[in-house]
Each structure stands twice: as structure tokens, then as C-alpha cells.
Amino acid sequence: MKRRTNPRFCYIFVCFILCSLLSIRAAGTLTDSDVAIVVNPSNPTSNMTLADLRKIFMGERQYWKASNSVVPLMRSQGTREREVILRVVFQMTEQQYGQYWVAKVMRAEVSDPPASLFSNGMVQEGVKGNAGAIGYISAADVRSGVKVVRVGGLLPGEPGYALR
Numbered sequence: 207m208k209r210r211t212n213p214r215f216c217y218i219f220v221c222f223i224l225c226s227l228l229s230i231r232a233a234g235t236l237t238d239s240d241v242a243i244v245v246n247p248s249n250p251t252s253n254m255t256l257a258d259l260r261k262i263f264m265g266e267r268q269y270w271k272a273s274n275s276v277v278p279l280m281r282s283q284g285t286r287e288r289e290v291i292l293r294v295v296f297q298m299t300e301q302q303y304g305q306y307w308v309a310k311v312m313r314a315e316v317s318d319p320p321a322s323l324f325s326n327g328m329v330q331e332g333v334k335g336n337a338g339a340i341g342y343i344s345a346a347d348v349r350s351g352v353k354v355v356r357v358g359g360l361l362p363g364e365p366g367y368a369l370r
Contacts, residue, residue, distance in 0.1 A: 240345035240362035278320040279341035
């Protein structure tokens with residue numbers, strides 16, 4: 207005896223699969239690639255260039271305009287966010303980055319490299335708790351309590367955003 211499949215069931219099943227695939231694809235554009243620059247909400251900075259970010263994370267700029275000390279927070283080695291920042295902002299490999307900071311410490315220009323934190327949540331908590339802090343996290347992980355800074359006038363998810 208042959209069983210007849212209900213066409214309505216097939217239609218619903220196909221729609222469910224298509225919607226699932228579309229939502230996965232839409233989520234992948236922001237979640238998988240964009241890195242957000244975050245600062246404390248009290249920080250008046252709302253837009254930075256890649257050159258500004260480079261100066262801050264390379265230890266060349268040590269104060270915000272409001273005379274607060276800049277406190278750069280890095281992600282730990284091996285994270286995708288750190289790889290994006292090293293490639294786009296620093297234009298260095300991990301090894302070159304390490305050598306750069308060893309040289310700065312040896313010349314007594316700084317006492318330590320920027321703090322490396324293990325999770326996006328730790329970076330956000332560090333930024334929330336320090337008015338001068340700046341960090342970077344996956345754009346998909348941004349929560350309340352931090353302010354996302356535009357990079358070159360663009361926010362994560364916008365076409366042409368550099369930190370991917």
C-alpha cells in the first residue's frame with residue numbers, strides 16, 4: 207500500500223528549511239567576520255581612523271583628549287579578533303607584534319604591553335569599568351554597557367567596514 211505525502215506538510219517543511227538557511231547566512235555576515243571597537247560610554251570618542259587605532263594599540267598615543275589615560279585591551283593569542291586587529295590595524299604577524307613590544311620595553315618606552323584578555327566578555331567588563339579603556343570584540347558579542355566606535359565613519363555590518 208502506497209502512502210501519499212500531504213503537500214501541505216511538504217510545503218511547510220521546505221519553507222522551514224529555507225528560512226533556516228537564510229537566517230544562518232544572514233547571521234554569518236556580521237557574526238563571523240566583523241570586529242567592533244568598544245570604549246566606555248563616558249568616552250566622547252565616536253569615530254576613529256585605522257591610523258588612530260594603530261597609534262593607540264601601538265602605545266604611541268597614551269591620552270584621550272579629555273586627559274584620561276588610554277588603556278588598550280587586547281584579546282589573547284589565537285583568537286580571530288586578535289588576528290583581524292594584527293592584520294588590519296597593526297599590519298603585523300603575531301611574532302612581529304611580540305618583537306615590537308619587547309623592543310619598546312627594552313627601550314624603556316613602556317613598562318608592559320597592553321593587557322591580553324581571554325574572552326570578549328572580559329574585554330567588555332574591562333571597558334565598562336575603566337573610562338579610558340578601549341578594546342575590540344566580535345561585533346556579535348556586543349552587549350549594553352559599552353559604546354561601539356565607528357571606524358572610518360562605518361559601524362560593524364556596514365558595507366566597506368575595515369575590521370573583517
